[in-house]
Structure formats: structure tokens, C-alpha cells
Amino acid sequence: MLKSTIINTSSQTQPSQSSSQEIVIYWFRNDLRIDDNPALVKACQAAEKIIFVYCHGSVINVFDSRQRCRLPQSYGHRQQFIAAALTEVRMQLEASGNTMLELHGSAAACLPQLASEINAKTVYCEEIAAPYEQDEVNALRSTGLHVHTVWHSSLLDPADLPFTADALPQVFTQFRQLIEAEGVRPRSPTPKPARIPALPDNFNAVAARWMQLETKHPKSGTLAAPVASMPTRLSDDPRSSFPYYLPAFSGSASAARNHLQNYLAKKLPHTYKLTRNHLSGHDYSTKFAPWLASGALSARQIYQELKEFEAHHGANEGSYWIWFELLWRDYFRFLHRQYGRKLYAASGLNQASTPTHHEDRFEQWCLAKTEEPLVNAGMRELYSTGYLSNRLRQIVASYLIYDLECDWRAGAAWFEASLIDYDVYSNQGNWLYIAGRGTDPRNGRRFNIQKQMHDHDRDGSYQRLWNTF
Structure with missing residues (x-):
């Protein structure tokens, strides 16, 4: 359901809306904050009037599952976590006399129509250097919208790096050593906008029309029918290492x-x-x-x-x-x-052959029905809570790739569907790293399950914790 607050714009002292005013849409992506948000600051500086928008409507980013796999039904852990972030951003904007629209559908489907209704020609948003995210921006531009993207998700600013983008060191250790040797350090966080511009004069009418639309989450056209799912678990699982249902861990x-x-x-x-x-x-x-x-x-x-x-x-x-x-x-x-x-090709960055895939084994892995108790425990925790320790992420990924001989992209897709902390860059990078299809010279990281149990769960306490429902 579309969420927003109808603002009483009639009580505000505003000039009448005219074509000379710059009306801007700010599209929140993976930057759900007001502080240290350079793209939002630039949008507010450029705008006379502004609408803030968040679009619910993503697709599985990394895997052509029509040909290679089906994904089990996933619970919306990340959606619940993000909902708390959106609520707080909306409240902050409302304190400044603005609000946020939450639209169900892709930005490419929603924003051109919204822009037409409010007479906006400009969109500001975060720059995301991943294929589907860039495709969505290009789709907006193809409609005639001027889309200004601003890079602001990294610790270090690309302009401060001692090399150009195409000269990035191909091994992380070399990258880190060069950064530290050159003394590169992060810039200070950006202050919040000095002002939040007002809403367009016709905002209430536009918002009311959108609220009347019977919008739905788009069905992912790249997914075949889901396989059987695990027994239902409530999100408030007391075993969770990241209990996002508690105020201290809310989004x-x-x-x-x-x-x-x-x-x-x-x-x-x-x-x-x-x-x-x-x-x-x-x-x-x-x-x-x-x-x-x-x-x-x-x-x-x-x-x-x-x-x-x-x-x-x-x-x-x-x-x-x-x-x-x-x-x-x-x-x-x-x-x-x-x-x-190139990072999303089956071979990754090397010339390795297309990985094998066994749909039945992949389903067993997703549903914690493998022959390895530690792997099953980890996959149950992931499914039940949307979270998994970094060590276990590596273990279960290695097991899928090397023991079950499944396509690494299928695992990346399942993590995308499941994780609270899914990040397109880190998810893809880590799966490439384990699979040996990225820049790491060791050609993959295969974990010995028995050694991992000995080193990290010697008494079996983790397995006992998660090998029951």
C-alpha cells in the first residue's frame, strides 16, 4: 500500500506553481538517511519544490533462474527491516513540512508517470554501479527525464584514490597497501541539507490518485514457480543474532x-x-x-x-x-x-567454463536438507531470521559450489532473496571470491566442513541451536 502523509500545503506561504520553478524528484535507493547524504543535499539545493520517493519493486539481480534454478519462497525479513528506516525518514521529512511517497513497482514504471503529474523533469538519486540498477536509471533517461546520480556509498571517495577506476589493483591486499601507503582517508560526513524544499502545490491531489491505484509488488518474471518452503517461522525468533524485531536492532x-x-x-x-x-x-x-x-x-x-x-x-x-x-x-x-x-557473467572475470548446476541439490541447500548438519543449521538460521555470520556465509557458499557442484549465481540469488543486509556489491564480490571467478589469485576458497566444525562449533552448540524448528 502506498504510504505518505497528506500535507496541508494551503497553510504554507508559497508562490504559485509555474513552469519556471525547478520541481525535483528525489529517489531514495540504498541511502535511507538524511545525514551524510550528498545526493539528497544536491537535490535540495537544485529544487524549488521536491517530492521524495521510495519504490518497492526489485528483481533478483544476479541470476537467470528461468534457465538455471527455481528459488524457494522467501520471507520478507529485509522488507520489514527497511520499513522501519522508511518510517523514520518520512517522520524527519514531515518535521520539515515534506513527506515521502512509497510506491509499489519499479522506478522505471512509476517515476515517469509521477514526474508527468507534478511537471518534474529532474530526478536525483544515488549512483549504483550494478547492472539492473543502472538499467533502471537508463530506462528513466530514455523517457526524457534528467537523472542526476551521485556516488556516495563508499567509505573513500573515488576522486581521492591514487589510481583511476580502470587501474584498480586486482588483488585486495595490493589495494589496501596502496591506500594506506598513500595516506588516503575518508572525507568527513556531509551535513544534512540546510533546507528541505516544499512540496509541489498539487501534491495532495497527486498523492490521493496514487493511493487509489491498486498497485502490487511486481512478480519477478525471471523466476519459475517456487519450490516447497520451510515451515513458517515468526520473525521474532529469540535465537537470532540480529533480532530486527527489537527496537535496538530496528532498521x-x-x-x-x-x-x-x-x-x-x-x-x-x-x-x-x-x-x-x-x-x-x-x-x-x-x-x-x-x-x-x-x-x-x-x-x-x-x-x-x-x-x-x-x-x-x-x-x-x-x-x-x-x-x-x-x-x-x-x-x-x-x-x-x-x-x-562482467561480474555477472557465468565465468565471472576469468575464462572458466559455465558452472554446473543441479536443481535438486540447490533446493536441498536452500531448505537445509543437505547431508551436513553445520550447513543445515546455517541455512535454517538464514531462512528463519534473514541473518547469518560471515564465517557461515563462507562455509555454506563453499559447500554449494564445491560439494554440491551448483552454480554460484544460484547461491548469490538466494542470499539476495534472504538476507537483511543484502548489498549488491558485497554479495556479488564475495560469491565471486569463493567461486574463484573474481580477481583473487587463489582460484577459489573451498572450506573443509569437518575442519570448520572443529574450529568454530567443536561442542556442536550452534548445530543444536538451529537444527530444530
Whole structure:
């Protein structure tokens, strides 16, 4: 259902709408925050009147499942998490006399019609260097809309890198060492807009018409009929390592900032490297990823607070490792800027043959019906909660690719459908890394399941926790 607030524009002192006014649409994508949002600042500076929009209507990004697989029915963990972020953004905008429209459908389907109704010719949004996201922007431009995209999801600004996009080092270690040797550091977070422009004069009428439309989430034309699903679980599973149903883990930007402050107050950065491979719990890892993925929290905000923490409490290998992981996140982003659509080919960046795929094995993996208890436990946690530790993500991915001999793109698609913290760059980059089809020279990362159980679940506590419904 379309969400917005009807604003009483008649009580505002406004000039009458005319063709000389710049009416702008700001399209929220993976940047659900007001603070440190350069694209939003630019939109507000350019606009006399503005409408803020979020479009519900994505497709599976990474896999042509018509030919290769079917995806089991997935619960909407990420949708519930994002809903909290959208609610808070709307409230912040309403405090400034504006609001947000939530539309069901792709931006390419919704925004041209909306632009026509409000007499807008300009759209501002985040730049996302992934194929489907770029296709959607190109589709908007093909209708005659002027779409201004602004890159702002990375920790480091591309303009500050000591190399051009096409000269990105092909190994992460070389990238990190060059960044550190050159002393490249993040820019400060961008202040919130000095002003939020008013709504177009006809906003109420336009919003009312959209609310009357019987819009639906688009069915993904790339998916065959879903296979059988697991027994239903409520989202408030007390075993979850990221219980997004609790206020402290909700999707809002304020919850993200509070979590960051609490994480630092507990001095957990100092132990991060020691605990980051644990399998369950609230504090073993930073848990920043879900808010980073939705954009409720920016990498630059994290870095700024982390440096203040180190200034007061000292730096060590643990706090350094958070910077290290943020650089990994950046690397996958810059890899997309260099290679784009090539990262989504079956062979990835090398000349390997098209991967094999076994639909029945893939279904068993999705539904936690493999022969490996640790893999099953991880897949149950993912399905039930939308979250999984980084260590287990690597384990289950390796098992799908090397033990079950399935297409890595099918696994990437299932993660996209399931994860609260799905991020197109990191998801694709990590699956390429495990499959040996990216830039890493080791030609893949195959994990020995028995060794992983010995190293990370020796007493079987994680398996006992998740191998029941």
C-alpha cells in the first residue's frame, strides 16, 4: 500500500506553481538517511519544490533462474527491516513540512508517470554501479527525464584514490597497501541539507490518485514457480543474532546510531578480530552491515566515530580490523565501477567454463536438507531470521559450489532473496571470491566442513541451536 502523509500545503506561504520553478524528484535507493547524504543535499539545493520517493519493486539481480534454478519462497525479513528506516525518514521529512511517497513497482514504471503529474523533469538519486540498477536509471533517461546520480556509498571517495577506476589493483591486499601507503582517508560526513524544499502545490491531489491505484509488488518474471518452503517461522525468533524485531536492532537511522554508540561504549572494537568468526550472538561482530546495506548508516559515519573511539581509548589490531573490513566493502564497490556487468557473467572475470548446476541439490541447500548438519543449521538460521555470520556465509557458499557442484549465481540469488543486509556489491564480490571467478589469485576458497566444525562449533552448540524448528 502506498504510504505518505497528506500535507496541508494551503497553510504554507508559497508562490504559485509555474513552469519556471525547478520541481525535483528525489529517489531514495540504498541511502535511507538524511545525514551524510550528498545526493539528497544536491537535490535540495537544485529544487524549488521536491517530492521524495521510495519504490518497492526489485528483481533478483544476479541470476537467470528461468534457465538455471527455481528459488524457494522467501520471507520478507529485509522488507520489514527497511520499513522501519522508511518510517523514520518520512517522520524527519514531515518535521520539515515534506513527506515521502512509497510506491509499489519499479522506478522505471512509476517515476515517469509521477514526474508527468507534478511537471518534474529532474530526478536525483544515488549512483549504483550494478547492472539492473543502472538499467533502471537508463530506462528513466530514455523517457526524457534528467537523472542526476551521485556516488556516495563508499567509505573513500573515488576522486581521492591514487589510481583511476580502470587501474584498480586486482588483488585486495595490493589495494589496501596502496591506500594506506598513500595516506588516503575518508572525507568527513556531509551535513544534512540546510533546507528541505516544499512540496509541489498539487501534491495532495497527486498523492490521493496514487493511493487509489491498486498497485502490487511486481512478480519477478525471471523466476519459475517456487519450490516447497520451510515451515513458517515468526520473525521474532529469540535465537537470532540480529533480532530486527527489537527496537535496538530496528532498521531506523536512530537505531543504527545508537547501536554504533553502544558498540563503542562497550569497547568492543578492541576484541573485534578475536571474535569476528563466532557463529552466533549479538556482540561477536559489529552488526553494522544491515544498516550499511539500507543506507540508514554510512561508512563515513562509522569511521568518524571509530577514530574518536581510538583517540580516547587507543587503537589496536581489533579496531584496525574494522577499517580493514570497511576497505573490503569499498573494494567490491570499486570493482563494480571497473568491471560492471562482467561480474555477472557465468565465468565471472576469468575464462572458466559455465558452472554446473543441479536443481535438486540447490533446493536441498536452500531448505537445509543437505547431508551436513553445520550447513543445515546455517541455512535454517538464514531462512528463519534473514541473518547469518560471515564465517557461515563462507562455509555454506563453499559447500554449494564445491560439494554440491551448483552454480554460484544460484547461491548469490538466494542470499539476495534472504538476507537483511543484502548489498549488491558485497554479495556479488564475495560469491565471486569463493567461486574463484573474481580477481583473487587463489582460484577459489573451498572450506573443509569437518575442519570448520572443529574450529568454530567443536561442542556442536550452534548445530543444536538451529537444527530444530
